[in-house]
Amino acid sequence: MRLLFGSCFTFLIAAAVGLGATWLTLTRGVAFGALTIGAWTAWPKSGSVDIDPYARAIIARSGELPTGTGDGVAFHAHTDDAGDNFDGRCTFTISGLTPAARYWTVTLYDPEGRLVANTIDRHGFTSEEIVRDVDGRFEITAAPLARPGNWLPTGGIEKFILVWRLYDTPLGVATRTTKAGPMPAIARKGCS
């Protein structure tokens, strides 16, 4: 009787622990070999055959196609540099310089990877169309209401994420965080 009770208890706990851990790792986006610069994180290995089982499971579940290593590297940001979540009702500035790449694009998504509806049909910028100052620096303002300069509309959604994709870049699997060079700084400028 005690054995039966014990094994039932064990199986219940095992199922809860195992499935819970799987759910947590897949929804939180745990993968190995992360390259983190400031608020930005990339997983260069996810674009190659060296992809780890966690990243494979995440990709299979979401249905996305990862950026191939010979194509580019995709950096994701969920928070600003201070660690505040991207709230679409707030204003954030993204400014500075980027690592070497032939082209880059920055795109605003909701946490599920969908584009966010807005009146001017803008979902991001490319390195060619962005307005820069004389030093080659740029500032993007992610805000719910129209701003001068490089305005990236957030649509006022509760949570958004930014993906910075560098195309044809020397950055990759062998890159160490310290040598990767600067990624744009992100700062919150208040909420409406």
Add this chain to the structure above:
Amino acid sequence: MIRAILWILAAILLGGIVHLSTVLAMPQAAKQDAYSRLTPLTPVNAMVPLTAPTAEAAIMPFMDPAFAGAVCRYDLTGGSLKLTAPVSQAYTSVTFYTRKSVAYYAINDRAAGRRTIELDLMTPEQHAQVPEEEDVTAADRLIIESPTTMGLIVLRALAPEPGLMIMARRALAGATCGIQPAQ
């Protein structure tokens, strides 16, 4: 007391096994992976333009809206595949994915170094059957080995500005992929 601790330890150990096996089984169990999403939209072994993602609808999550895309859903059972893709003005890349969305090869226009990217895709078995001299003489012939019989080839052409999207799409419209007749 000790007995209870042992039960809990056993539970955690078993939980670890459950966790690892579910993570490993996920790619096999996933019904909404990229290949499954594209299956109803694309014929096999043909290049089809991908509908650009919008806020209302997108074929896959996390598509880059600055790019025009085209996909060739391939099946190498009938022979090797030939891919030709003209290079657009800005940036063009070709990425090869297995049936389970693993990117096993990617090349961009500069690495390809020509106005047209030309590639032969074959299984390791088909590659082994290619006559050796042919392999050597056709030095400019780029051969890619696919680890799986089925998979996806995705072409991406950058539109540096929204107004140039039409040109990027037009460049991809010239891309072809098809099974080569066996020699």
